[in-house]
Amino acid sequence: IVVQKLSDCTMPALVTARSGHACCAVRGALVVLGGEISSNDIPSSVEMLSEGQGAFKASPSLSCGGIMDAGTVVVEEDDSTAGQVLVLGGWTDDFEQASAVHLVDVATGVCIPQPNLLQARDQFAAARLPDGLVVYVGGCGDNYMPIPSAEVFQPPVQAALNAVWTRRELPALSAGRYGCRGCALGDGRFAVLGGMNNDYQHLSPCEMLAVDESQHWEPMSPMHDSRNHFACAAVAGCIIVAGGQGLKSVEVFDEVLDRWLRHPYDIPIEADYPAWAARCSRRRSHVGVRRGAQPSIQVKTVAKELGVAFLGMGFQPKWAVEDTPVMPKGRYKIMKEYMPKRGTRGLDMMFRTCTIQVNLDFSSEEDMIRKFRTSLALQPIATALFANSPFADGKPSGMKSLRSDVWTDTDPDRTGTLAWVYEDGFGFEAYTKYVLDVPMYFVYRDGIYHDVTGQSFRTFMEGKLPDFPDERPTLDDWEQHLTTCFPEVRLKRYMEMRGADGGPWSQICALPAVWVGLLYDEQALADAEALVSDWTSEEREYLRTAVTKDGLQTPFRDGTVQSVAIDMVRISKEGLIRRRCNEENFVDGLMEMATSGKTSADRLLDLYENEWAGDIDNIYKKLTY
Secondary structure (H helix, E strand, O other): OOOOOOOOOOOOOOOOOOOOOOOEEOOOOOEEEEOOEEOOOOOOOEEOOOOOOOOOOOOOOOOOEEOOOEEEEOOOOOOOOOOEEEEEOOOOOOOOOOEEEEEEEEEEEOOOEEEOEEEEEEEEEEEEEEOEEEEEOOOOOOOEEEEOOOEEEOOOOOOOOOOOOOEEEEEOOOOOOOEEEEEEEEOOOEEEEEEEOOOEOOOOOEEEEEOOOOOOOOEEEOOOOOOOOOEEEEEOEEEEEEEOOOOOOOOEOOOOOEEEOOOOOOOOOOOHHHHHHOOOOOOOOOOOHHHHHHHHHHHHHHHHHHHOOOOOOOEOOOOOOHHHOOOOOOOHHHHHHHHOOOOHHHHHHHHHHHHHEEOOOOOHHHHHHHOOOOOOOOHHHHHHHHOEOOOOOOOOOOOOOOHHHHHHOOOOOOOEEHHHHOOOOOOOHHHHHHHHHHOOOEEEOOOEEOOOOOOOOHHHHHOOOOEEEOOOOHHHHHHHHHHHEEEEEEEEEEEEEEEOOOHHHHHHHHHHHHHHHOOOOOHHHHHHHHOOOOOEEEEHHHHHHHHHHHHHHHEEEEHHHHHHHHHHHHHHHHHHHOOOOOOOOHHHHHHHHHOOOOOOHHHHHHHOOOOOOOOOHHHHOOOEE
């Protein structure tokens, strides 16, 4: 009966918008703790919606500080006037992954420290069993990868506000998972559901554990849909799960039937884990950024031990080519020798530039053509918006995007705006013919890069390559050759947007968002097509080269590129809003830059001339990750 009548209703809004927060029901009240309210701001604030009230009200803040992505379990003890919550792990307001555990008195916000988790973790499954034991499983561990370990907290014999819990290790899951959910089954066993694995695959398998003498995990019926970061509750002998990344569906696990049943009604919106889409912090944000953030954090963890840091810029502001350490790859040796034959800036490109690249899907050849043409035309506008490379050799270079300018004199055979893309007949075949005519760099065989610079891939396909007579290329040869083409938009099994400078983390968040908003919403794509539809080939080429120097102030028609940038970001934001994935806030910073006309490059130049008094070394403090 409960399941059949399951429905949604409108609830009051939170006092403060937040994501990644903890939420639990305590003595008839809905309690919200911590989360993230803006970039780099994890609060300690608490809100409560009591039964019968029409609005959330602020409660005493957590004395232990801000939390995010923590596990929370309700502890019903008589000593507290409003109940207690056990807060486990997560992230602190210093953006440090935590192993700390606190018993929180909801009435006062006082946090009583408990023994730490055996392993720091966030985004894990946790639940309290009928016998009072608190089980927590999986999550992201101290290496920021999914972990399989499990632990249990034992309450004190005599409950009291200042009593200390104890903990011990449990058998591990069959494999690590994070973004999973946990709950107590009616028979006292603990169930862990869904999540994501190390390959970012969404999971439907479930496991259950009896915390008794046997203490072993058993497989449980898998959910119909693979889901992570979803809502989960145990109700009347059933488990109800709803939403998750990209999902509206609802399922119910019937413990008597031992199987999952699809609920006939979906939740009204996709529960696309707003913590990914509603924040842009040092750790993660949008799902595309989330996949980049996790390896980034791992790299920074290792780099810190080595005394190495990362600079968010599009061009090395001090080092010359000869000062730059080189990754010892065979292909780089070949490219280093060949590039000076085709342009004057090839070595600068190889050793002193850095871009942020976004890869986007297409559903058909027609879809690819529309998105390719539109994004290629708008690539100079993105270059202007994301301009972040105004320095070279310790001083201003005269360019807003020196990185992009370098590409104008690298190798004309494999770079540029591809004017023929806008001609009739463009498609997969036309792009393939273009790539076939791009001169080769190398053939990779048995771990060795063989120099075949300047030779034709068509000749290779005919078995007439001089160094490899009667040998024809493999699919791997073709894929390697594709990587040696460097147009502003590159086509593989997806499209690569290549026009943006390397930059600060907020811009790494903004770049995928602005392109997703433009290309993944039909109305936005149509509006973007209309924006560029009457641009001539000469105008597109002019923009490609002119924005590298003047950025948003580049003259264009009766105005400047700034006005085009405003339209571009506006269209993107409208598209993101229609997607209803809470991604639109990522482009707010771009709109501020577009309307003010001041990009990162402009602000850096102002700092250099004024606050820094011409000392370029300050940039390492400003833009180091």
